[in-house]
Amino acid sequence: MADDALIPDLHLPEPRRLPPPRSPAAPTVVSEGPLARAAIMTVAFLFLALFLVLPLITIFAEAFSKGVGAFFNTFSDSDALAAVKTTFLVTAIAVPANIVFGIAAAWAVTKFQFPLKSVLLTLIDLPFSVSPVVAGLVYIILFGAQSSLGPWLAAHGIQIIFALPGMVLVTIFVSVPFVARELIPLMQEQGTAEEEAALTLGASGFTIFRRVTLPNIKWGLLYGVLLCNARAMGEFGAVSVVSGKIRGETATMPLQIDIYYNEYASVAAFSIAVLLALSALLTLAIKAVLEWRFANELAAGRRH
Amino acid sequence: MGATIGLSTLRRRLNPGILPGFGLSLGFTLLYLGLIVLLPLAALAIKASGLGLSGLWAIATDPRVVASLKLSFGIALIAAGINAVFGVIVAWVLVRYDFPLKRVVDAAVDLPFALPTAVAGISLATLYAPKGWLGQITGLAGIKIAYTPIGIGIALVFIGLPFVVRTVQPVLADLEQEIEEAAATLGASRFTTITRVVLPPLIPAILTGFALAFARAVGEYGSVIFIAGNTPFVSEIAPLLIVIKLEGYDYAGATGIALVMLAISFLMLLVINLLQALGRRRFDRG
Known part of the structure; x- marks a missing residue:
């Protein structure tokens, strides 16, 4: 750019590179190992599937078990x-x-x-x-x-x-x-x-x-x-x-x-x-x- | 005229604030609570006092009543315990991990609050019946769930599920991860950090959630009766026994059981408030 010449050269040091943003998946000291993480998530999702998802599916499955006509x-x-x-x-x-x-x-x-x-x-x-x-x-x-x-x-x-x-x-x-x-x-x-x-x-x-x-x-x-x-x-x-x-x-x-x-x-x-x-x-x-x-x-x- | 002067004098003496509507809003609130909540509860107290201590004792120590109270409080305790363990795990996953459809899963946790108890009841009973999807599987292992006390436990875990998750989640989200980093730099393993650094500040929230789930489970009726089997001395919960006594026009018997349940529930409410006060004090000090 033309304006570049107007900026005095101050010999600014290289900007310090920030560490990359911490990805949730990356293991850090405040996170569990991938195995532990997978185990915890499996337990949580199994619990929710057993107590929330299955009962909800059952309601719809039973209501439509004899067809849409029976429902209406x-x-x-x-x-x-x-x-x-x-x-x-x-x-x-x-x-x-x-x-x-x-x-x-x-x-x-x-x-x-x-x-x-x-x-x-x-x-x-x-x-x-x-x-x-x-x-x-x-x-x-x-x-x-x-x-x-x-x-x-x-x-x-x-x-x-x-x-x-x-x-x-x-x-x-x-x-x-x-x-x-x-x-x-x-x-x-x-x-x-x-x-x-x-x-x-x-x-x-x-x-x-x-x-x-x-x-x-x-x-x-x-x-x-x-x-x-x-x-x-x-x-x-x-x-x-x-x-x-x-x-x-x-x-x-x-x-x-x-x-x-x-x-x-x-x-x-x-x-x-x-x-x-x-x-x-x-x-x-x-x-x-x-x-x-x-x-x-x-x-x-x-x-x- | 006299009432107006009385109110304005009262207002000056109380010095509640300068905004309008103090008398109207507080008066309406007290009247409404008095008529809807206090008057019926007072009627119960009067009815109970008519029974006398010996009459109440006779009802409360009737073997069928004792069996139903033991069942209600015992299974509610176990269900709240199961919810305390899994509630912390679910809250942990929701706060600390990222995964697809996280918002949907988060919203779904409140399903037991939104789904009518009778709907949950027939759904769980069908699911765990000997011919149901899950009943067939447990049947292979020789375990009967529907129409047994285990079925009652399943229903009580369902209706208590959101309490621990929702009390622990905000506290966990507010915890500063710096203290975990500090623990790690001091050489603590991740497991030690979680059990010694992360869990202790969560304990008041876990206890509050546990107490709320327990209080809800003790009085629960709709989701339980379909799956319970309702056999006297085996799978008959206390609220059901109240209904049975009412249907037999035994108002004294129903009142006696209700009074015992209310007394224990009020105790629970007291404990919850105490725990929350303790939790706040801990938070303020931290």
């Missing part, structure tokens, strides 16, 4: 369709309820100082450590025919147990923590500075939430809703205890799987299982995309 035939049964509807209805009530709760709880816990906060956090997590069957049992004890509320409810024609309201309530119970647990660490990290700035500029509480907080937490919120929805759709133990499993009425998809399976209608049971498995795979896919694309907008523990 399941959904001409009115009980199967009713189960799909019931599942969507229960989920459509339980998930929004827990979204509102999760946002309110996260707002209270992360934007304010008050005593006994750790007790409140433990309470929010409590449903995770209660067996689903026990969750169903406590609602039967509270609202069942033998309870002290039972006669009053019966006299007013309100049926909670062995009916939809009970199924919705236990579904809410088992999925209470999901949204709150995603939002609390995220909003804790984000602090209150942006909201306080909005406040000094005269924004109302609702405007602060909608224009400042919500954009900051939207991906974390979606993440929590995803997990909450998966649990609500798939809950079996708690719902089974309070539903009474009335075919076509109080059977959700997991309960209908149980009914079919016990009647040796294996293809029908696995056909419904395929729908739930596809929904689970979709959940995992969206969750993974959120973890890669929006890592900085999820709570620290969710970043990979």
Whole structure:
């Protein structure tokens, strides 16, 4: 180049050559030998294949074992369709309820100082450590025919147990923590500075939430809703205890799987299982995309 | 009017912060938790207190109940142990090694969280049944898995699988490899470095994952009942016995078992929190 002549010759020493970037496969002192590495990976993959891949393949293999026609035939049964509807209805009530709760709880816990906060956090997590069957049992004890509320409810024609309201309530119970647990660490990290700035500029509480907080937490919120929805759709133990499993009425998809399976209608049971498995795979896919694309907008523990 | 004054006085005394919505958000949170979580649990406590200590003792020491509790807690312990070992290996592979489709494998680890338990249950039962793909193979060796306690263990390993991986993975990723280089320059073999340098800081995370997997496994119902066989005294888990008592309208019996399970679960929750606190302190000191 023409400009070369203008650059004084400073006799710069040869730039030191950087060592080549450490390839993961190259043995270094902080890596195992190729044999050990192969052995560890084999153990891990065999374990995952045995416990994740094979059960997943089994669901699809069994559902289509009598052909595609038999699979679709399941959904001409009115009980199967009713189960799909019931599942969507229960989920459509339980998930929004827990979204509102999760946002309110996260707002209270992360934007304010008050005593006994750790007790409140433990309470929010409590449903995770209660067996689903026990969750169903406590609602039967509270609202069942033998309870002290039972006669009053019966006299007013309100049926909670062995009916939809009970199924919705236990579904809410088992999925209470999901949204709150995603939002609390995220909003804790984000602090209150942006909201306080909005406040000094005269924004109302609702405007602060909608224009400042919500954009900051939207991906974390979606993440929590995803997990909450998966649990609500798939809950079996708690719902089974309070539903009474009335075919076509109080059977959700997991309960209908149980009914079919016990009647040796294996293809029908696995056909419904395929729908739930596809929904689970979709959940995992969206969750993974959120973890890669929006890592900085999820709570620290969710970043990979 | 009185309530408003009370709230504002309370607010001034608490001095929670300047943002709006303190009363509304905390009030709603407490009301919701109170109605959904605390009220039903209180009903259980009241029902249990009606039984009296002797009544509870009679239920808790009934041989069939004792057998089911032993089975539930024993197999949950073994399954959590298996998950602790393999969970660390899987986390190690995901953090330290590169391989094709790594992101897919990483995402797949959460499958047991996303897949409904009843779906997992019928799938595992079919897979390990005497005529199933894996049941046929183990059958050749004379080992029956489905409809035995081993089947329960398989189901509990499945549902507990993500816990240890997900608690260990971030801690392992944050470990600085410089300390391993230091160990190596000081002459430690790779094996010694891993067991003496890498594993110790992972122990709180492993224990937390173990406790979470254990707590989940103890109360698990959906994935177990299809593969368990459900023979009293042999393969009947405690949650199933609660369901059986409920179906026989024996609410006292169901309440008694539930109370024992809850007491042990609360203990586990306490231990988990303690372990996490210990882990944090260790981290802060480091």
